Amino acid sequence: MRLRPRRLITPIVLVAGWEGAARAGVLPHDKLPAPSDVAAAAWRLSLDGTLGLHLLESLERAALGLLIGGSLALVLGAVAGLLRTGDDLVDPPVQAARMLPHLGLVPLLIIWVGIGESLKISLVALGAFFPIYLNTYAGIRGIDERLVEAARTCGLTQLERIRHVVLPGAMPSLFLGLRLAFAAGWLSLVVGEQVNGQSGLGFMMMEARDFSQTEIVVLGLVVYASLGLLSDLALRTAERRTLSWRRGLRAS
Amino acid sequence: MASRPASVVAATGIRRVFAGTTVLAGVDLRIRRGEVVALLGESGSGKSTLLRILAGLDQEATGELTTTGSTAVVFQEHRLLPWKRVADNVALGVRGRDARERARTALEEVGLADRSGAWPSELSGGQSQRVAFARALVREPDLLLLDEPFGALDALTRLKMQALFGRLHAGHGFAALLVTHDVEEALLLADRLLVLDQGRIAEEIEVDLGRPRAVDVPGFSGLRRRLLTLLHVPVDLEAPISP
Numbered sequence: 001m002r003l004r005p006r007r008l009i010t011p012i013v014l015v016a017g018w019e020g021a022a023r024a025g026v027l028p029h030d031k032l033p034a035p036s037d038v039a040a041a042a043w044r045l046s047l048d049g050t051l052g053l054h055l056l057e058s059l060e061r062a063a064l065g066l067l068i069g070g071s072l073a074l075v076l077g078a079v080a081g082l083l084r085t086g087d088d089l090v091d092p093p094v095q096a097a098r099m100l101p102h103l104g105l106v107p108l109l110i111i112w113v114g115i116g117e118s119l120k121i122s123l124v125a126l127g128a129f130f131p132i133y134l135n136t137y138a139g140i141r142g143i144d145e146r147l148v149e150a151a152r153t154c155g156l157t158q159l160e161r162i163r164h165v166v167l168p169g170a171m172p173s174l175f176l177g178l179r180l181a182f183a184a185g186w187l188s189l190v191v192g193e194q195v196n197g198q199s200g201l202g203f204m205m206m207e208a209r210d211f212s213q214t215e216i217v218v219l220g221l222v223v224y225a226s227l228g229l230l231s232d233l234a235l236r237t238a239e240r241r242t243l244s245w246r247r248g249l250r251a252s
Numbered sequence: 253m254a255s256r257p258a259s260v261v262a263a264t265g266i267r268r269v270f271a272g273t274t275v276l277a278g279v280d281l282r283i284r285r286g287e288v289v290a291l292l293g294e295s296g297s298g299k300s301t302l303l304r305i306l307a308g309l310d311q312e313a314t315g316e317l318t319t320t321g322s323t324a325v326v327f328q329e330h331r332l333l334p335w336k337r338v339a340d341n342v343a344l345g346v347r348g349r350d351a352r353e354r355a356r357t358a359l360e361e362v363g364l365a366d367r368s369g370a371w372p373s374e375l376s377g378g379q380s381q382r383v384a385f386a387r388a389l390v391r392e393p394d395l396l397l398l399d400e401p402f403g404a405l406d407a408l409t410r411l412k413m414q415a416l417f418g419r420l421h422a423g424h425g426f427a428a429l430l431v432t433h434d435v436e437e438a439l440l441l442a443d444r445l446l447v448l449d450q451g452r453i454a455e456e457i458e459v460d461l462g463r464p465r466a467v468d469v470p471g472f473s474g475l476r477r478r479l480l481t482l483l484h485v486p487v488d489l490e491a492p493i494s495p
Binding site: 146147149150151152153154155156160164165168169171243245246 | 307308309323324325327329331333334335336337344345371373387391
């Protein structure tokens with residue numbers, strides 16, 4: 001996608017209007033500070049290392065949660081997708097659990113794992129689990145049986161068929177799951193970090209609210225949004241590289 | 253192999269029942285080394301079912317089946333893996349250090365050496381099917397199973413592919429079972445024709461038209477008529493259709 005300059009007009013006008021309204025006093029500072037105040041706060045907190053510290057803390061939670069939830073989902077999704085017994089044993093409970101809004105589990109999770117780090121990581125892992133499980137399962141189930149058969153006539157063993165046919169065939173679906181998991185993961189992190197944080201972006205925002213530092217609250221939102229945007233961009237680049245064989249399919 | 257057996261396939265009493273419907277009711281079949289056998293029959297007569305049994309893709313069939321040597325299959329659709337480049341598709345499952353080298357040779361034989369780095373999605377239908385042939389050839393099969401391999405191609409490409417098949421067979425000497433519904437194709441390519449009807453081999457015809465063959469060699473139209481009658485197709489358009 002080429003960036004057309006015209007697409008930049010509305011965002012610039014909006015930010016400029018916001019800045020103008022804040023300067024003119026139309027927007028009270030304690031409700032919504034000017035973008036320049038947010039930028040100044042970002043600069044100040046970057047210099048004294050506070051922002052970096054909290055950002056690192058949040059990233060660590062996100063990474064751990066994604067890793068735990070993602071690998072569990074990948075293993076279970078593969079077991080359910082590849083083996084009939086696995087499908088019968090694993091899929092029903094997962095399908096049932098999927099109907100639970102996982103963010104609604106916060107009270108129960110607090111009782112189970114407390115209000116510390118494990119709560120935040122568990123929430124992210126739960127958020128990441130379902131999209132990856134469902135898309136791994138669907139990706140494996142959606143493989144064209146005729147290709148597997150052709151691979152069999154080429155003398156590929158079952159393991160080789162999984163490696164050369166099933167896994168690459170499930171890749172597009174897997175990437176979709178990963179992108180959805182990242183989105184769900186960030187959302188879970190935001191919710192989790194508002195529960196009794198000692199550090200992290202959520203804690204930074206909650207603390208700022210207590211001192212009516214609205215510009216830091218807004219800064220936290222901007223950072224959360226940028227993280228989501230950047231991770232999606234990185235995933236899409238990885239997807240384009242890994243799935244370069246699809247380029248011809250799209251063009252035709 | 254000390255003594256090379258004369259036949260690559262020996263099958264007796266092959267039966268296959270799908271949900272109460274008997275598709276194959278005891279098929280006996282023998283294919284000699286290097287021989288091209290065409291298998292004809294009306295649609296739904298079980299041609300492809302028999303081929304899949306010979307390819308080892310059907311575990312539910314009963315009867316006795318012995319195949320000697322290696323087998324390769326070319327399907328009606330090319331069935332190339334979209335995520336592997338052409339050369340990797342051809343080399344799929346080929347063991348040994350020289351796999352890539354052999355894949356290149358096979359691609360040269362089908363005239364596609366210059367497309368070895370392409371993705372399957374970048375090929376035309378005829379090219380894809382030629383790659384599928386290369387993928388079969390690289391296994392140096394004693395028996396090549398072909399399930400309507402030219403059926404999805406346009407008429408001109410089909411003629412070129414039939415000629416290519418003739419060249420490849422002359423060069424490699426594999427035995428082949430060609431499932432087809434195209435009577436002329438069968439007469440052009442095969443040494444022997446089998447007609448499948450009511451779940452059994454209803455007719456066996458030796459094709460002694462010599463080689464190379466064309467549709468205008470003497471005897472061709474006579475055999476064509478005979479075959480069409482066996483397949484319950486009215487030969488003369490003005491003739492009444494028999495029930």
